[in-house]
Amino acid sequence: MPEQTSRTGFFTHDERHRIGFPWSKSFDFAVQNLRNRFTRSLITMSSLILAVAFLAFILVNLNIATGLVQFGGTEFASILSEMGFDVDTALGTVTTGPKERWIVLLSLLVCTVGIINAQLMSVTERFRIIGIFKCLGALDSIILRLFLIEAAIIGVIGAAIGAAAGIAFAFINGLFNFGVAALILVSLFDVFISFLLATATGFALSIIGVLYPAILAARMEPVKALNAQH
Amino acid sequence: MEEKQIIVRVEGVKKTFKMGKQHVHALRGVNLEIYTGEYLSIMGSSGSGKTTLFNMIGGLDKPTEGKVFIDEVDISQLDAYELAWLRNRKIGYIFQTFNIIPTLTALENVTLPMTFAGMHHEAATEKGLELLDLVGLGTRHQHKPLELSGGQQQRVAIARALANDPAIILADEPTGNLDQRTGEEAIELLRTLCRERGVTIITATHDYKMLNVSDRVVWVKDGRVEKVEKRDELSISLGTIGEKER
Numbered sequence: 001m002p003e004q005t006s007r008t009g010f011f012t013h014d015e016r017h018r019i020g021f022p023w024s025k026s027f028d029f030a031v032q033n034l035r036n037r038f039t040r041s042l043i044t045m046s047s048l049i050l051a052v053a054f055l056a057f058i059l060v061n062l063n064i065a066t067g068l069v070q071f072g073g074t075e076f077a078s079i080l081s082e083m084g085f086d087v088d089t090a091l092g093t094v095t096t097g098p099k100e101r102w103i104v105l106l107s108l109l110v111c112t113v114g115i116i117n118a119q120l121m122s123v124t125e126r127f128r129i130i131g132i133f134k135c136l137g138a139l140d141s142i143i144l145r146l147f148l149i150e151a152a153i154i155g156v157i158g159a160a161i162g163a164a165a166g167i168a169f170a171f172i173n174g175l176f177n178f179g180v181a182a183l184i185l186v187s188l189f190d191v192f193i194s195f196l197l198a199t200a201t202g203f204a205l206s207i208i209g210v211l212y213p214a215i216l217a218a219r220m221e222p223v224k225a226l227n228a229q230h
Numbered sequence: 231m232e233e234k235q236i237i238v239r240v241e242g243v244k245k246t247f248k249m250g251k252q253h254v255h256a257l258r259g260v261n262l263e264i265y266t267g268e269y270l271s272i273m274g275s276s277g278s279g280k281t282t283l284f285n286m287i288g289g290l291d292k293p294t295e296g297k298v299f300i301d302e303v304d305i306s307q308l309d310a311y312e313l314a315w316l317r318n319r320k321i322g323y324i325f326q327t328f329n330i331i332p333t334l335t336a337l338e339n340v341t342l343p344m345t346f347a348g349m350h351h352e353a354a355t356e357k358g359l360e361l362l363d364l365v366g367l368g369t370r371h372q373h374k375p376l377e378l379s380g381g382q383q384q385r386v387a388i389a390r391a392l393a394n395d396p397a398i399i400l401a402d403e404p405t406g407n408l409d410q411r412t413g414e415e416a417i418e419l420l421r422t423l424c425r426e427r428g429v430t431i432i433t434a435t436h437d438y439k440m441l442n443v444s445d446r447v448v449w450v451k452d453g454r455v456e457k458v459e460k461r462d463e464l465s466i467s468l469g470t471i472g473e474k475e476r
Contacts, residue, residue, distance in 0.1 A: 018348055019311065019314050019315055019318055019346055019347065019348070020346070020348050021345060021346060022345070025345055032333065033333065036333045128329070129331055131329075132329045132330075132331055134314075134317070135288075135290065135317055135323045135329070136317065136318060136323075136342055136343045136346060136390070137314045137315065137316075137317040137318020137319065137343055137346045137347070137394075138314065138346055139310065139311065139314045140310060142346070221290070221291060221292070222290045222291075222317075223285050223290045223291040226290075226325075226329065
């Protein structure tokens with residue numbers, strides 16, 4: 001332990017002298033960063049919004065279809081089958097066709113890559129600031145926390161906007177294809193669950209996207225971060 | 231002279247960088263002792279290894295070989311937390327490119343290290359204003375770095391370096407991006423801090439203006455310490471150096 005070898009009490013530290021960064025400050029700083037880099041944040045957010053909107057659209061379409069099959073009668077079932085849904089009239093359940101499932105999976109995958117890319121850029125752009133932070137005594141965990149808070153804010157806002165947009169679009173689409181019945185028969189509770197599911201997915205994508213670059217940045221030697229070219 | 235206490239000891243430090251397949255020897259074995267409260271200048275042309283040495287002393291980079299002791303503690307033995315603590319409380323850094331955070335105001339820049347150190351907001355603000363007053367920027371604390379001149383930005387950086395009352399201030403080319411007059415002001419400020427607060431000041435520089443205020447000068451060439459001169463020895467050779475500069 002360094003305390004034993006130190007002669008002048010250079011390294012003696014007690015509880016009062018801990019390194020830290022209060023949560024409220026971290027939050028303020030993250031919000032300020034987002035505001036200062038507003039367009040940049042929008043770009044990061046836009047790929048997230050698109051991915052979540054698409055997911056929400058598919059989910060709510062399914063909700064509408066389920067509502068139609070359960071309460072609407074058999075004529076809807078045949079229309080839905082024609083449109084590519086897997087309809088089970090006996091159980092009253094509807095699932096998407098395998099093709100559609102593939103498209104959802106692929107598009108989410110592509111969006112994840114897009115989000116990671118955007119987050120990677122937003123971290124590498126700030127290597128220098130990370131270097132300064134480290135020179136001033138910031139711990140790795142403080143830097144990691146700042147980026148995670150930022151990603152969480154982007155994640156929640158972006159995912160909520162995306163999910164809302166996707167649901168709105170699904171309703172318009174349902175209205176267009178099946179008339180007012182689509183909106184009357186759909187279970188709002190199911191739609192709400194879909195909204196939560198899509199938002200949570202988007203939030204998770206945002207966090208996953210920032211995790212790798214943020215860990216990379218937090219572990220950097222200060223000199224490397226300060227002199228990093230971007 | 232009273233007994234001098236060693237605050238920084240550099241022992242056989244070597245640093246090799248890999249540039250593709252080539253190995254560049256930035257430092258080839260440096261031994262150096264720095265005393266508490268002195269004003270030490272590390273002089274050398276660019277590429278001599280002085281910035282590398284500076285980074286080693288400040289714990290910003292790790293030597294390939296050899297050891298750096300700060301107050302008899304080998305800093306390579308410190309864990310991440312202790313290293314952060316060292317950077318936060320014991321060492322203040324000043325850079326050629328100022329390195330203040332552009333999105334924060336002058337005051338926020340100065341209080342940031344205090345926040346890391348766990349100081350309360352009000353106390354930090356009060357001390358931050360005090361420090362900005364000290365460097366002559368008391369009235370401009372709400373300005374963002376881009377609204378300040380180079381000399382003023384460097385003064386913000388000096389105030390920030392002082393935030394947690396460090397024992398050592400490391401200044402890498404502090405006057406490199408400043409003109410003659412503001413450079414002199416910055417040097418004068420550092421000198422005053424050294425005298426009045428007993429802060430050990432270590433600068434890496436090739437600015438000959440620094441020589442007048444330094445207690446000792448370490449000349450670095452090709453990754454080695456060429457010679458160490460005290461100020462009284464310096465004044466003799468200084469004339470000729472000044473001549474060459476002009």
